[in-house]
Amino acid sequence: MGAPVAVVAGEPAAKAPAAVPQGKAGVLLVAFGTSVPEALVSMKAVDEEFKAAFPGQPVVWAYTSQIIRKKIAAQGHPVGGISDGLAQLASDGVKVVRVQSLHVMAGEEFSELERAVLIDLQKNPGRFDAVFLGRPMLESQKDAQELIRAITDDVKPLRGKDAALVLMGHGQSHGRADLTFEGTRAVFHDADKRVFMATVEGARSVDDLLAELKNAKVKKVVIEPLMLVAGDHAHNDMAGSEDDSWVSRLKAAGYKVETNLKGLGQIAGARAILVRHASESADDLTKEPKKQ
Numbered sequence: 001m002g003a004p005v006a007v008v009a010g011e012p013a014a015k016a017p018a019a020v021p022q023g024k025a026g027v028l029l030v031a032f033g034t035s036v037p038e039a040l041v042s043m044k045a046v047d048e049e050f051k052a053a054f055p056g057q058p059v060v061w062a063y064t065s066q067i068i069r070k071k072i073a074a075q076g077h078p079v080g081g082i083s084d085g086l087a088q089l090a091s092d093g094v095k096v097v098r099v100q101s102l103h104v105m106a107g108e109e110f111s112e113l114e115r116a117v118l119i120d121l122q123k124n125p126g127r128f129d130a131v132f133l134g135r136p137m138l139e140s141q142k143d144a145q146e147l148i149r150a151i152t153d154d155v156k157p158l159r160g161k162d163a164a165l166v167l168m169g170h171g172q173s174h175g176r177a178d179l180t181f182e183g184t185r186a187v188f189h190d191a192d193k194r195v196f197m198a199t200v201e202g203a204r205s206v207d208d209l210l211a212e213l214k215n216a217k218v219k220k221v222v223i224e225p226l227m228l229v230a231g232d233h234a235h236n237d238m239a240g241s242e243d244d245s246w247v248s249r250l251k252a253a254g255y256k257v258e259t260n261l262k263g264l265g266q267i268a269g270a271r272a273i274l275v276r277h278a279s280e281s282a283d284d285l286t287k288e289p290k291k292q
Helices: 037-053 066-074 082-091 108-123 141-159 178-191 206-215 232-238 246-252 268-280
Strands: 025-031 059-063 096-101 130-134 164-169 195-199 220-225 256-259
Touching (some): 096 268, 164 232, 246 256
Parallel strands (some): 025 096
């Protein structure tokens, strides 16, 4: 990831991880990836957070998008895939790996991550003593409660007293993670009645969002991505100058709009959830399930 940025003063890293099996340990961070230079601040903040939480352990990155890997490699900034990351950790002498998903919810990308790790383990039996898989950012009510608290605290100076907060999630056209999204939306709404959410590709669309805002008699909104990085979706689908971007549609509907191009990786409380998931994971993919 190159030279990491420091964690903001006053934002402590998560607690040290629980004990793992004997052997040198390391971390593999897995993200979809980004080719947007401005988005790298989120990645670097996550990188620094994990290095602080797992001191002395190698922290390696993997991008799951082949398109992004090829693009950034051509720019002279290569990042490997999952098998590359595992091979690098093995070459560093690591025997206990914590693979941490940096996805927001467990959709198709997370399933492919898990499958890729399992296939690599089958191809290289005995290479590691343990491989723990950390779940995505939003799995439980606790995760959602911690995240909305972190987001609203972070954006408070922009919102002021009267602005609603609009969060753009990714979603998937075939419905993966729709229910997780709706559960998260309910927890967020319980915490703050003026938080509204929709997705780029999921069931809840920007049209649903506009109807909700109208019913709530909202006049002003702050909009930001519910994504690890403020990448292509944030810069184009959300904040782009085209007529169909979310910001353009909100303005056309008469709302005052403040855009916050900030990924979740830039928010300390969001990073802490990922570190907690990595620390607490007991899902060792090298072992057979206890119940089959």
